[in-house]
Amino acid sequence: MTEKEKKEGLFDNVSPIDYRYREHDLLRYLSEEGFIEQKLNVEEALIVALRLFDVCDCPELYLEFMEARKEITAKEVYAEEKRIKHDIRALVNCIRKRVSDGSKPYVHMTATSFDIVDTANAARFKKAIEEILLPDLISLEKTLIEIAYREAGTIQIGRTHGQHAVPITFGFAIASYVSRLGECILSLKRLNKEQVGKFSGAVGAYNASSLFVSDPEEFEKCILEELATTEHGIKLKPAEISTQIVPPEPTIRIFAELVLIGGVLANLSRDMRHLQRTEIGEVGEEFSDDQVGSSTMPQKRNPINFENVESLWKVLVGHLTTVYLNQISEHQRDLTNSAAERTYPETIAYLVSMTRRINKTMKKLRVDKANIQRNFDLQKDLIIAEPLYIILSALDHPDAHEKVRQLTLKAQETKNPLQDLAMADNELKPYFEKMSLPQKRIISDPTLYTGIAEQKAKKVAISWAQKLNLKGCF
């Protein structure tokens, strides 16, 4: 072991979430230390409830506990766990040894380990989502709304199959992400409210709490509501019915939505990085002056942030399977969900990192209008194939699609503009005579063939600014 290896620190970590994509403000909820804080919150709420329900007649307990929890660290709990091989009992021991003998019996009283663990997990996930992830997502949504509105009129070729299709506007393309991300935000908010805690004991039948309180469901509800008064705590609903653990579905739905949000970010990233291709060049990540593009190719301007987001999405998709596998637990529970559940905070943490990164990148996105125009012009005259075919149809041409298909083949062979070929075509002459002026104009100028792209982009942008109550977008 060399000098530099002697003390283990940040870079002795194995998971990139712990040395590279760490977001400091999340640790309060998502680190192991933060988890223990949340477990102490549940023990605290229990102590309050025991008093409110007159089970505990030991008035000094609460203050003793509050003093005790200030001192308890993960390190101490782990040392005790090493001795007795039970994580929650270790935590309880750390508390008990600090309170007076009269208080001792009421610590953890009637609780089973997973009353604490599942409730603490739900609380910290709910809180981290509400306080950190959702604001970040909304901030990104605001960025996208601004771009969608600002670029609502920037005409761009629409692309399907990687091929030029018919026109849209760049703002319209972004508005699609405004809508998709907006719906995800609402869905996540709704699901986050459905997170549940429990305080129903070892098999969910309130066996222990029934020994002391006449309405154990009220007792449970009280504890879960008291969580709101703890530090960094948050109120939870009780599960309608639980086993030793809460029903897994509310948590899985949350994580399925988180991965879905990751997918929206990844799709946006995919689009942006392809629009950044050398041959396309319609957008670009801002590059700082000091930034190195490549270790050997100094000219490179790589879409590294978009690539990063798509890459981390692949990690999230893997998490999804793990989360779904945890749905099955035997009888009143086996423990095969436990270790795997410890990886859940990573999903939230990666998603926060992705959201912040793409937000920062989109805020400074360079939109290169000259290149957008240049690309649009590449097949400018072929674009009119669609309106031409449709107008011909409407004017009763018996086989407009096939006719236009033949003309486009000819246009490509002869390098003549499609509209010229069409207008010179004898068969089509009577149809051109019947066309309205606006129809004729579209066929001469494909930039007019954008449907309602601009209005739609603005409408979607405005609608989401309102739905999310965002100020100052426009």
Add this chain to the structure above:
Amino acid sequence: MTEKEKKEGLFDNVSPIDYRYREHDLLRYLSEEGFIEQKLNVEEALIVALRLFDVCDCPELYLEFMEARKEITAKEVYAEEKRIKHDIRALVNCIRKRVSDGSKPYVHMTATSFDIVDTANAARFKKAIEEILLPDLISLEKTLIEIAYREAGTIQIGRTHGQHAVPITFGFAIASYVSRLGECILSLKRLNKEQVGKFSGAVGAYNASSLFVSDPEEFEKCILEELATTEHGIKLKPAEISTQIVPPEPTIRIFAELVLIGGVLANLSRDMRHLQRTEIGEVGEEFSDDQVGSSTMPQKRNPINFENVESLWKVLVGHLTTVYLNQISEHQRDLTNSAAERTYPETIAYLVSMTRRINKTMKKLRVDKANIQRNFDLQKDLIIAEPLYIILSALDHPDAHEKVRQLTLKAQETKNPLQDLAMADNELKPYFEKMSLPQKRIISDPTLYTGIAEQKAKKVAISWAQKLNLKGCF
């Protein structure tokens, strides 16, 4: 090729969904023939809308179309596709060749392929879920409610880690599934309403329809509402904004919920098949007289239906990854979602098969009360460890958990009942004197230590019967 191979039939299929787990009533929506019917529904709704919006002045088209669609088969469409290599254009050609020249231009007018495909898919998935899957799930829910209520008082040992823990009732255990499945049903209903269609053209900007109607969003809405009037059709909401395709998230959320439902069924199956183990024998699948248990072990009574359900869940978990991978589509769409999307109906079909199977099995579930009792008695006296420790705590024993842990070790070594050891223990004597009568009774009779299992089972059963408006459960 032998005689019997000459004509390809059911058993020449490769996927078990097509030869083994086929549910006939689903084919209307989920087979390729059914898909083409739904696509024709969309073309029909388009024709109606074109007329309502005065684009089409061709009154005979509707009737011609309705005659045409009666004749069109998947076989014909595939033959045409083989020629022109485009599936939707092939369908359009099959229609067009059957209508009069004056009608021809209005067939498929302003539509892009995925206006038809995505809308037809959303419609058939929505309809299959509403008409077939949900009723099946509700029927299963009713079965579970009945069992939960009926067995609310059947005392059973609760099991955690595969170990005997403290008592519940069998009805209570089932009530947990009543609640989990019930929530899934409500969630699926809610998500199913969010399925969207689209009629916004090749890149989503209504480029084509804008050529003819002044409010293309109204036109789109009209088409999607008209779907309700088609055969086996159903009304859809329009996507707030789309590209060539609908936003993927509503569909993914549906399928994520379907896999989640599969997980609830698999978890129930896992529990039931373990309760059916030879050594446990608390429940059993009914066995018909003719049924063969094993090809060599005639005595076997295997939980084949529960095994089947858990097995198909593994297939669904795989589907989940595929569905999530389809979230990313480049720009206004690439086609890399297309072939994979064709497998989506399988998820619904497997889930229907699983639901029906487990419902049938649960309806006839044998509950062996003698074995439940026998197993309960196995560690009867150890069960009281928990209430003993908790009551001792409440009576201010300074270290009740450790004391009881020591006593249980002694009970196991000496084969003496725990309660005897406890009552004979000098240190504990003063505590026993302070115990209330009900507390003493629980320590003598562990069957009393069931908390509120019975009431909770009934409460949950009744609550879900009401929420789902089920008659005749009790």
Add this chain to the structure above:
Amino acid sequence: MTEKEKKEGLFDNVSPIDYRYREHDLLRYLSEEGFIEQKLNVEEALIVALRLFDVCDCPELYLEFMEARKEITAKEVYAEEKRIKHDIRALVNCIRKRVSDGSKPYVHMTATSFDIVDTANAARFKKAIEEILLPDLISLEKTLIEIAYREAGTIQIGRTHGQHAVPITFGFAIASYVSRLGECILSLKRLNKEQVGKFSGAVGAYNASSLFVSDPEEFEKCILEELATTEHGIKLKPAEISTQIVPPEPTIRIFAELVLIGGVLANLSRDMRHLQRTEIGEVGEEFSDDQVGSSTMPQKRNPINFENVESLWKVLVGHLTTVYLNQISEHQRDLTNSAAERTYPETIAYLVSMTRRINKTMKKLRVDKANIQRNFDLQKDLIIAEPLYIILSALDHPDAHEKVRQLTLKAQETKNPLQDLAMADNELKPYFEKMSLPQKRIISDPTLYTGIAEQKAKKVAISWAQKLNLKGCF
């Protein structure tokens, strides 16, 4: 039900593998009918072995069986299964009822169901891979070898991060797939040899066969070797030790490799479809005269085959999870692998479909050298950034990377060629004086900066033609 729905046929299927991506020659192995044939093969091999080991003294059995199997259809087996609810016993009954009373006892004698099922599955997967998939993959490999060799000298810009990097040749890019696919072919061949069968009875301990033969392992080996003599049969190795089922790992390794092969095809498809983008246009799928590009955009030439292959890869990735979940089976087996295993043939079938499709597409791939050149020229002079920096370094420039990075920024701003800026730079003058002639030439002509791309492409192409013993590639 309309007229056309009355008879269920191909298009009443739900899985696209059964109505759209069906490859007829695979059905022999991968359909349910084909599976029953393979199960009959195992029963046949058993009958032969029983005779060879003198267990069966019934000389007419073999001929009776061979007559019987000609008549047995999946339909009949399924009808019998419906009655007795056991698939293998149903098959056995169908045989037994056709043979003489003296022969009856020896049918299926000592076998357990999964002796038949697992062995038949291994045999048909092995055979389908050996006879159909591998030849198809080798045919695709040949196509790629030919392109790699033919285009070994076609200079193309190398692309990293979607950005132009430094030059390669098109043949070199394809050679990378030659190598990757070649390694997969060798790996698949090796793994396919490792597929195992079993004939060790209900729990794998040869309990039943030990009643009649003194060396039951030899008896098992004999049966698995006799498979080679059955119709469409193939010899298998016995598992070293089995439970009721063969160890799952050899099968999983096969399917993991199949999905990996799917990934190579998908990666190639991804590259090709991006090279087909409108702005890039370096390659193209051949388009037939009748082919329709889009239902509304007649001008489109979509990379539908490459899109299809990438899409089906997403299905395969989902299968992977299912296959891995099947690894766990409790004790001497539970049946939770059974239904899921019935989907395995789909993986092979999709991969065959993908392979044939991409082979056909690559065979006719249009390589547009004018566009390749045009794109190359886009940043022609920036390409030299890398060699310039490296040569400067070698000539002891103290900070060449940073110097060149600054120059490229300046080149982009001023639109001046990088080499001009470099040669006009006073600081660099002494370095240019020290450069060798070849070095100077590369800096003036980036098409010379291709390293050993051409030789490597040819070397790889030749090497794989030899390794796979392919004739006529060059």
Add this chain to the structure above:
Amino acid sequence: MTEKEKKEGLFDNVSPIDYRYREHDLLRYLSEEGFIEQKLNVEEALIVALRLFDVCDCPELYLEFMEARKEITAKEVYAEEKRIKHDIRALVNCIRKRVSDGSKPYVHMTATSFDIVDTANAARFKKAIEEILLPDLISLEKTLIEIAYREAGTIQIGRTHGQHAVPITFGFAIASYVSRLGECILSLKRLNKEQVGKFSGAVGAYNASSLFVSDPEEFEKCILEELATTEHGIKLKPAEISTQIVPPEPTIRIFAELVLIGGVLANLSRDMRHLQRTEIGEVGEEFSDDQVGSSTMPQKRNPINFENVESLWKVLVGHLTTVYLNQISEHQRDLTNSAAERTYPETIAYLVSMTRRINKTMKKLRVDKANIQRNFDLQKDLIIAEPLYIILSALDHPDAHEKVRQLTLKAQETKNPLQDLAMADNELKPYFEKMSLPQKRIISDPTLYTGIAEQKAKKVAISWAQKLNLKGCF
């Protein structure tokens, strides 16, 4: 922020691999610090090769570099990366600033970032597998071999579908894992040898190195061989052909095998924890005196180690999808694999943790022979159904399977032993008369009906001890 949160340490980590399942000896390879060491190894090997190929005429460079690398820490590299936003360039800068001006140009000369990254990754994965994982797996294999051999004769009921089937021995059951794990070890060893590195530059065509050496493939090979001489380094093969990155398949195959190994451990864990069920009790995890079973149920003895291993397997199955998604990289590479690849070390680290845990647990496994016997006796007489039916068949009973099935139904109804019913059955009398003595004995004593379980268990145990050259197993 409270006092205790001020300094971030172990428990501020988010991933459980970094605070809970950390194996210290792995950090050398799998931590970020370890990764940088391996990258320095590659830079070192490059310096050696540049000298051997006479590119670098700067004799002091090697010593300067060796001094420099002693000082370089991840912390410093990350600080520099923060400034210039490129991780490898940052590392290069850290080296360059420490060497003399004359040496500077040769640091990283001709290398592209992923020459370093991919090679360093392959080296550290290969080394961690060879030095740590494989010895751990072999140690576990030895433990299993010892159990298989020791318990080869311990008669146990075989279980299929969770139902008693026919007898095996406990050693036979374990031997199945000996064989499965043994094959995995050999497969992993083989795959580990196939890991490749690369030194072919920015697009894989050796563009840069070709500027200075006449045989750049030899130069690459030299670097990869020189790795063997670096600290904790290991020799690698060059990829046959690469792009900017190595072909992904060798790495994916490794990780697919790692997940497969995880599955074998999980399957073993599943079996053991079910055999530990209260009603079964055939095995048990050893429990230390201080260990707490449950926070409220002091009597519990939970199979927490087996549960942990199965739980972490669910994490590995999720990783598999991520790894497969990384197979696709566009053209000469996009970067969407990069962040996801940073999670790969976790897979190895979890597997090492699982292996060590299960090894420790199996070493101390309590095998409760009394319970094994008790369970065996439960359906002792039904066990003979199989041999009875088979022997009757062999004696030409025309319908033995059906006859025995009827008898077992009767045995269950009447609670009479099957053999008594059989021997009293008039129809069967002539068959009993024809039975051989050993056959009759098996029907009277089912413990004799174990086939070759004992021999097979020993044979497999001995065979793997030999194949892996293990001493002192027996």
